[in-house]
Amino acid sequence: xxxxxxxxxxxxxxxxxxxxxxxxxxxxxxxxxxxxxxxxxxxxxxxxxxxxxxxxxxxxxxxxxxxxxxxxxxxxxxxxxxxxxxxxxxxxxxxxxxxxxxxxxxxxxxxxxxxxxxxxxxxxxxxxxxxxxxxxxxxxxxxxxxxxxxxxxxxxxxxxxxxxxxxxxxxxxxxxxxxxxxxxxxxxxxxxxxxxxxxxxxxxxxxx
Numbered sequence: 342x343x344x345x346x347x348x349x350x351x352x353x354x355x356x357x358x359x360x361x362x363x364x365x366x367x368x369x370x371x372x373x374x375x376x377x378x379x380x381x382x383x384x385x386x387x388x389x390x391x392x393x394x395x396x397x398x399x400x401x402x403x404x405x406x407x408x409x410x411x412x413x414x415x416x417x418x419x420x421x422x423x424x425x426x427x428x429x430x431x432x433x434x435x436x437x438x439x440x441x442x443x444x445x446x447x448x449x450x451x452x453x454x455x456x457x458x459x460x461x462x463x464x465x466x467x468x469x470x471x472x473x474x475x476x477x478x479x480x481x482x483x484x485x486x487x488x489x490x491x492x493x494x495x496x497x498x499x500x501x502x503x504x505x506x507x508x509x510x511x512x513x514x515x516x517x518x519x520x521x522x523x524x525x526x527x528x529x530x531x532x533x534x535x536x537x538x539x540x541x542x543x544x545x546x547x548x549x
Contacts, residue, residue: 349445352381361409364507382419387429408535432464447472473498480506518546
């Protein structure tokens with residue numbers, strides 16, 4: 342039998358995951374199915390150049406991500422952006438995966454807010470050349486919301502990702518936990534059980 346000429350499809354999904362919640366898990370499952378990925382690298386951000394708040398310690402966010410996505414086949418929780426010194430830039434990760442996965446099709450999964458901000462990303466024109474861009478739309482969005490005319494960028498390859506409406510926010514989860522002693526109980530249904538136990542065990546987010 343000959344070797345298949347179909348290139349591997351490798352997805353990338355980055356974020357703070359502070360904490361990872363069920364909407365993140367739904368996105369990951371949808372991406373594996375709809376984008377026909379062979380693997381999806383979930384990438385907790387290291388030093389986020391675009392965030393003003395201080396993120397929870399990297400080892401906690403990495404551990405929670407591993408718990409959140411452990412049962413999704415094909416998902417690789419990738420710590421390269423945490424290990425990399427200095428600010429986290431997506432272009433560096435794409436270049437590294439190009440070397441590690443020669444010939445693979447790389448698919449960058451982003452939300453509508455990230456799509457709107459793409460021109461502020463480092464070397465964003467090269468990102469568009471290297472990767473297929475998959476913008477995740479939830480049912481409550483109109484499809485064009487938040488985009489900066491990405492469809493008209495020369496050479497862009499777009500593949501939409503359709504998600505159910507899941508109004509879950511990591512910010513709201515953190516705020517609820519910080520609001521009082523029963524905060525975690527109020528939001529425990531929004532995260533995987535292992536993540537809830539981890540937050541409780543390590544007393545995360547208990548102060549605003």
